[in-house]
Amino acid sequence: MKLASTRLIAANMHTMVAFYERLTGHSAEWLAPQFAEIVTSSATLAIGSAETVAIFAEGSAEPCANRTVIIEFMVDDVDAAVERMKGSAMLVHEAKLLPWGNRSAQFRDPEGTLVSLFTPTTAAAKARFSPR
The missing domain is CATH 3.10.180.10 (2,3-Dihydroxybiphenyl 1,2-Dioxygenase, domain 1)
Known part of the structure; x- marks a missing residue:
């Protein structure tokens, strides 16, 4: 088994992505308007919008919580x-x-x-x- 990433669910995608880009010094790869990844040499931080939660299970995750x-x-x-x-x-x-x-x-x-x-x-x- 391989841990692929840690994903945050964000209310404001652009603010969150900008914060982690500044923090890590890495640019995000936007795979869709509601999903981005910041890949570092040791880990990937994924950021998904709140609307992506419904794809998996409505209410299973929430931003800011x-x-x-x-x-x-x-x-x-x-x-x-x-x-x-x-x-x-x-x-x-x-x-x-x-x-x-x-x-x-x-x-x-x-x-x-x-x-x-x-x-x-x-x-x-x-x-x-x-x-x-």
């Missing part, structure tokens, strides 16, 4: 990434060292999903991510 998932992006310099994103996203917490060795900061995307930017800083954290 997520409080259980944190989308995490490993970056070379978390402090520089935080500076780049300030003003374009709600900062939840400034960069700080976490007990498992990552220096991490968190934002909310335009529809409220928690987004973590982190840099492995300890030897153990760097080793954990080296094969990924």
Whole structure:
């Protein structure tokens, strides 16, 4: 089995896609007016409009309702990434060292999903991510 992507359901496709393009530095590929993907070297973030939910099962997902998932992006310099994103996203917490060795900061995307930017800083954290 291979995890193919994480998909967000968006109330405002263009705002969400623009946010993640800025965050990742990657352009989205629009596969349809209501569906786009941002492909990075390690993962794909898919963004679908609210109208796509009916294709699967009406009411099975809804935009602006997520409080259980944190989308995490490993970056070379978390402090520089935080500076780049300030003003374009709600900062939840400034960069700080976490007990498992990552220096991490968190934002909310335009529809409220928690987004973590982190840099492995300890030897153990760097080793954990080296094969990924």
